[in-house]
Every structure is written in C-alpha cells, then in structure tokens.
Amino acid sequence: MRSLTPAFAVFVLLVAAGCSTGPKTTSKDLFVLTEDSAANKAMQTRLFETKNTNELLSASAAALQDLGFQVTETDRSLGFLRAAKERSAREYGQEIRRGIVAFLTTLLSAFSQGGNTIVLIPVDLQQQIAASLIAQPVQEDDKRQEVRIVFYRLVWKGDGQSGDTYLPPGEQRMEMLRDAEIYQQFFARLSKSVFLEAEKI
Amino acid sequence: MIDRAVRSSGSGASTRSRRLLLWALVASCLLFSFACAKPKPEPPALLAPTEEQMKIRNMQTRTFDISDRKVAMRGVISALQDLGFIIERANEPLGMVTGARFAEPNYYDVVGITVTVRQANASQTTIRANALFNNEPITDPEVYRNFFATLERSFFIGRN
CATH class of the missing domain: 3.30.310.80 (Kinase associated domain 1, KA1)
Structure with missing residues (x-):
C-alpha cells in the first residue's frame, strides 16, 4: 500500500495543476488607467517649443539612428515612427546560474541510479530593443510639440535540457523598458540635435 | 512447504491487484487532464452575419x-x-x-x-x-x- 501514496500525491497535484493557469490578468484590467500611467507618461514625454513637426520627427529619427536603431516604419502626417535594433542578451548572472545548476545536477545524476537528471537552464541569447515614437502638436495650431517615446524589448532564449528532454531554442519573452535613464539619454540627444530645450510635462 | 507456496501465491495476487489499481489511477489522471483541454465547438456558420x-x-x-x-x-x-x-x-x-x-x-x-x-x-x-x-x-x-x-x-x- 506504501507504493500507492506517491502515486496518489502525483494524481492530486496533476488534478490541481491541470486546470489552473496561475495568476492571470483579465482583459478588463488592461483598458483602465493605473496609478503608474501618469508617471510613465511624464517619463516618456517631452515638450519642444517649435511649430515644425517634420523637423522634430526627422531629428527624432536621427537621434534613434545615433543610438544604433534602424527605422522600420513611419507616418509623417501623424508624426509616427518605429525603430528597432538587435543585440546580444547574454548576461553573466544567467550563465553562472546555468553552470551551477548543470554541475549540481550532473553530480546528482552520477550518484543516483535513476537515470539522467542533468538540467541545463535556457539562457537569454538575443534581444530586439524597439521604440515607438509619436511627435504631435500639444493642441492644434499650437507652438509647442510633444514627443512621446516608448521603449520595449523582445528576448529570445537559447536551448536547454531537462533530464532526457531537449528544450529547443526560440522561447520568447517581452517587456517594457521602464528605466528612466534610457529615456533621458534619448531626449538629451534629441534636444541637442534640434537645438531646443526639452521641457518636462 | 505447501503452506508457504499458498502464502506466496496469495501475496502475488495482492501485488497484481495493487498494480491494477495504480494503472487505474494513471488512466483516470490522464482522463482528467484531457477533460481540461476540451476543444471549443466550432461556430456553425463562420462567415454568416449574426x-x-x-x-x-x-x-x-x-x-x-x-x-x-x-x-x-x-x-x-x-x-x-x-x-x-x-x-x-x-x-x-x-x-x-x-x-x-x-x-x-x-x-x-x-x-x-x-x-x-x-x-x-x-x-x-x-x-x-x-x-x-x-x-x-x-x-x-x-x-x-x-x-x-x-x-x-x-x-x-x-x-x-
């Protein structure tokens, strides 16, 4: 009867895990302004005292090009611009963790007779950093223009292994970049290229 | 001797029944997991305005x-x-x-x-x-x- 206990435990766990998908954001929450919305807007937006949206848009493109981005899409009449760059996403921390886990699981595998238990955690390999920018007048016939930029990134993972199962590469993860320094860097470069002082909102 | 043989065959029967029970558990567990991933029925007319x-x-x-x-x-x-x-x-x-x-x-x-x-x-x-x-x-x-x-x-x- 003792051998049945683990089987029963596995059964209960499977039933419990089978239907639940962890904490999930519902679509209802996603169309409501949050407490962070205003702070994010302030970080992503700068005002410029100029009438010329076109000049501001091309200066934005130039600033992004200076930062290594390639412009992928534009719409002049709406002052819209999208740019992206690809870079390596390898980090020492992840590589070290992968090494330690691989070493420990190899040791475990050598001492136990239960077969292959080697685990190789997939690490981040490649990332695409992208920016979506809108330059538009604050109000119609206004002298001031508003530039709002959003940075985000897509990360692709490499391959891994869990016991005898091979984990193929290519798993994707996305995240918004909320590091104020990136935005400050971009706006500093932009104000330099248009010879204008950027005002915070 | 006969007594021991009977005892051992009896214990064999009990392991068999235990094994059967285990298989039944695994099968029911699989069934449970299939039930969770039931596909949605297709809409009858895909392009008709409703x-x-x-x-x-x-x-x-x-x-x-x-x-x-x-x-x-x-x-x-x-x-x-x-x-x-x-x-x-x-x-x-x-x-x-x-x-x-x-x-x-x-x-x-x-x-x-x-x-x-x-x-x-x-x-x-x-x-x-x-x-x-x-x-x-x-x-x-x-x-x-x-x-x-x-x-x-x-x-x-x-x-x-």
Missing part, C-alpha cells in the same frame, strides 16, 4: 462630436499610449491605428487593438475599436466602455 456580431459592432463603435479626423486620430493615439500600448502601425489616410501591449506582469499574454477613425458627417467622427486578448476577440462590453472612457478623457485634455 445578431451577436451586430451587438459586438455596436459596443465597439462610438460617435464623437469632433469635426477633424486627424484630431480624433491624435486623441486615439494619446489614449492608447496612456493605457500603455505600443503604437505598432498608424496610417492617416486610412484612419487606422494598431497597438499592442503585454498584459503586465504576465508577459506571456498579449493584448492587441485596432482602431479605425471615420468621418461620419461634417461635425462628427465614428471610432471603432477591435481588441484581441491572445488572438481571441474580446467581446466583453466593459472593456470597450473602459477604452472609450479613456478616449473621451484624452479628447477632453486635448481640447483644454
């Missing part, structure tokens, strides 16, 4: 007292940006804006939205929003109500 579609279109559409279509589009873009959407595509002649965002903190869920802005008459514009949650259309009216509330706020800020 009453449901009309309802969805009604809740996705709203008319605003804005005479300039470009102003309306700028309001849409600002509202989407305020909600944390990344503007992916914008086309002024077509009056179309497409955005997406990750359902933070869950980066594996994606929400997409396409907004079309049309001139209804000289003083009004009609705005229609289609939203997707992980490639499934959102049919919850509250989602669209929330979106249009943010949009109205964005227009109000733009005017003042």
